[in-house]
Amino acid sequence: MAANGNGVSTTPKSLLARIQTQKNGGICHDDSGKPVKAQTIDELHSLQRKRSAPTTPLDGVQGAFATISEDERQRQQLQSISASLASLTRGTGPKVVRGDPAGKVQSVSHVAHHHHIEAPTISVSDSSLKFTHVLYNLSPAELYEQAIKYEKGSFITSTGALATLSGAKTGRSPRDKRVVIDDTTQDELWWGKGSPNIEMDEHTFMVNRERAVDYLNSLDKVFVNDQFLNWDPQNRIKVRIVSARAYHSLFMHNMCIRPTPEELENFGTPDFTIYNAGQFPCNRYTHYMTSSTSIDLNLARREMVILGTQYAGEMKKGLFSVMHYLMPMRQILSLHSGCNMGKDGDVALFFGLSGTGKTTLSTDHNRYLIGDDEHCWSDNGVSNIEGGCYAKCIDLSREKEPDIWNAIKFGTVLENVVFDEHTREVDYGDKSVTENTRAAYPIEYIPNAKIPCVGPHPKNVILLACDAFGVLPPVSKLSLAQTMYHFISGYTALVAGTEDGIKEPTATFSACFGAAFIMLHPTKYAAMLAEKMQKHGATGWLVNTGWSGGSDGSGNRIKLPYTRKIIDAIHSGSLLNATYHKTEVFGLDIPTEIEGVPSEILHPENTWADKKAYKETLLKLAGLFKKNFETFTNYKIGKDNKLTEEILAAGPNF
Numbered sequence: 001m002a003a004n005g006n007g008v009s010t011t012p013k014s015l016l017a018r019i020q021t022q023k024n025g026g027i028c029h030d031d032s033g034k035p036v037k038a039q040t041i042d043e044l045h046s047l048q049r050k051r052s053a054p055t056t057p058l059d060g061v062q063g064a065f066a067t068i069s070e071d072e073r074q075r076q077q078l079q080s081i082s083a084s085l086a087s088l089t090r091g092t093g094p095k096v097v098r099g100d101p102a103g104k105v106q107s108v109s110h111v112a113h114h115h116h117i118e119a120p121t122i123s124v125s126d127s128s129l130k131f132t133h134v135l136y137n138l139s140p141a142e143l144y145e146q147a148i149k150y151e152k153g154s155f156i157t158s159t160g161a162l163a164t165l166s167g168a169k170t171g172r173s174p175r176d177k178r179v180v181i182d183d184t185t186q187d188e189l190w191w192g193k194g195s196p197n198i199e200m201d202e203h204t205f206m207v208n209r210e211r212a213v214d215y216l217n218s219l220d221k222v223f224v225n226d227q228f229l230n231w232d233p234q235n236r237i238k239v240r241i242v243s244a245r246a247y248h249s250l251f252m253h254n255m256c257i258r259p260t261p262e263e264l265e266n267f268g269t270p271d272f273t274i275y276n277a278g279q280f281p282c283n284r285y286t287h288y289m290t291s292s293t294s295i296d297l298n299l300a301r302r303e304m305v306i307l308g309t310q311y312a313g314e315m316k317k318g319l320f321s322v323m324h325y326l327m328p329m330r331q332i333l334s335l336h337s338g339c340n341m342g343k344d345g346d347v348a349l350f351f352g353l354s355g356t357g358k359t360t361l362s363t364d365h366n367r368y369l370i371g372d373d374e375h376c377w378s379d380n381g382v383s384n385i386e387g388g389c390y391a392k393c394i395d396l397s398r399e400k401e402p403d404i405w406n407a408i409k410f411g412t413v414l415e416n417v418v419f420d421e422h423t424r425e426v427d428y429g430d431k432s433v434t435e436n437t438r439a440a441y442p443i444e445y446i447p448n449a450k451i452p453c454v455g456p457h458p459k460n461v462i463l464l465a466c467d468a469f470g471v472l473p474p475v476s477k478l479s480l481a482q483t484m485y486h487f488i489s490g491y492t493a494l495v496a497g498t499e500d501g502i503k504e505p506t507a508t509f510s511a512c513f514g515a516a517f518i519m520l521h522p523t524k525y526a527a528m529l530a531e532k533m534q535k536h537g538a539t540g541w542l543v544n545t546g547w548s549g550g551s552d553g554s555g556n557r558i559k560l561p562y563t564r565k566i567i568d569a570i571h572s573g574s575l576l577n578a579t580y581h582k583t584e585v586f587g588l589d590i591p592t593e594i595e596g597v598p599s600e601i602l603h604p605e606n607t608w609a610d611k612k613a614y615k616e617t618l619l620k621l622a623g624l625f626k627k628n629f630e631t632f633t634n635y636k637i638g639k640d641n642k643l644t645e646e647i648l649a650a651g652p653n654f
């Protein structure tokens, strides 16, 4: 017996009677909608997802001309992936299954056939008895779920981007890059002083490859991306990326060219494969290893292995290195540059080292974006290598860079940013994790992207330098020889480090504005650039996106709106017809006026209060240029010795 608050005693019987009080026949309806078709909760959940199929039927007649069945195609795909993951010492590929190990519904159990072994015996090894689940070309939404469920540090930001952490490494590790030296590469590639190619032998590569493959096979699941590089259809490269993290898979989904369902069906064997086992270190007892990070490139095997770094930029730039080898072999110039096109079809290239403004300045609301970082220049014109952009986010503002700001939405990978734990609003000014915060998004997230990402021959070649010494003019017009001199020099300056007590800016010289990625001697690329610029009548420009009014510390970085006005004047052709005068020491032609830019800043000397300090700094930088160029003085550039002499004479004179 229980008593309710009103003192009326109720029995269990009367309670039941009261709840069941219904006017219409005793069946309880809590709404008037139709009941769902499912009989069980599991069935209800299965209704939520429908199977996706290619959207455009081949030749209009779906399936009629298909040579293989869907089952057979999937089996071949899994066999190809199984072969990619094969241990080369145990002789067979692992058993691979498609789908998430957690989601039983989707895992279609197509086991790849083990070719050589009819009846596997227990003596082989435990690893060949286990299944590896393959998450093949997942969509951004699926990758979000994988990341959020399984990868610590993954969050959805207030604008829908996927915030991730790249771990201990928040930038590339160029000193840990290794390239296999063999009879071919020994002669073809650039080795030795100044070269980014640090040698390793084939055997050591195989040791690291096995380590990566074993690591990947030890996991319950791996991500596989099959994608393309290069929008030029004649020179398209098929790449496969095998990785352990949804972050890596989504990053490459965004950065490489995304195949259509039809292209994927006919993908076949990849031209190049990356094994990214970044969470797992290399073994420091291994020959040639000087740290626990190793990024190993084997051109003969068309493979790259990543151990000991999860920074996703290694994959992007690793493939760029491969293109810097493959494309020149086909007489195509590969470029570390941004690229955009005006309404009238005028194309501009933006060369520059990291942080000089390739992404910022090629993303221009008044022009079509072809690409922000990696291009090819062939006899047909320019083509982007990638399918996405990789923008620096530090101090990003909606006002100054609206298109990049708006691209940070669902699907975009946001690396190493700091956000409010409740609102998930990103604080782009926060450098707590790193200064190198980044956003990777598909190029079509930029409203005026030019798809397909190709264009005609460039009209302007803009060399960007972030001169923290503050002595290079905001813009100068270059002769062809000067363009080559500055292209080979590849100058920029890093600002004074805040921690290590360095008070002065540091000059960096990186040949072809990308020495970390080139495979051949810089003069090979330079000769090709000179030949193409000459043939197509392109004009070279040097734009300082760095300091004005003094070096870092006393001056300030040139305001982005001014740099944009300068770039506008280059694009429109108005700067070509300006009045110029030559500077001392560097011998640069600087314009006397540009619309929208205060004339006094055009000559750096005017902006320095201390003229003596200006001259000293100018000479100091010129000395650094001279010293850097010494390595190139004995090289011939192209067939023409005349050009070589002109280039040598186009540097600073003092």
Ligand SMILES: Nc1ncnc2c1ncn2[C@@H]1O[C@H](COP(=O)(O)OP(=O)(O)OP(=O)(O)O)[C@@H](O)[C@H]1O
Pocket (backbone or CB within 6 Å): 352, 353, 354, 355, 356, 357, 358, 359, 360, 361, 372, 373, 390, 391, 392, 393, 394, 545, 546, 557, 558, 559, 560, 561, 563
């Ligand atoms: N005057 C200026 N011109 C260009 N960029 C500027 C200027 N002032 C400040 N910046 C800032 O400098 C940074 C340029 O970075 P950007 O992403 O364009 O580099 P990048 O050349 O594409 O390098 P990476 O090859 O590493 O991607 C941006 O954060 C931009 O906001």
Ligand SMILES: O=C([O-])CC(=O)C(=O)O
Pocket (backbone or CB within 6 Å): 171, 172, 313, 314, 317, 353, 354, 373, 390
């Ligand atoms: O590669 C990276 O990580 C960033 C980049 O674009 C560069 O350094 O040129």
Ligand SMILES: [Ca+2]
Pocket (backbone or CB within 6 Å): 358, 359, 372, 373, 390, 391, 392
């Ligand atoms: Ca960039």
Ligand SMILES: [Mn+2]
Pocket (backbone or CB within 6 Å): 336, 354, 373
């Ligand atoms: Mn870059």
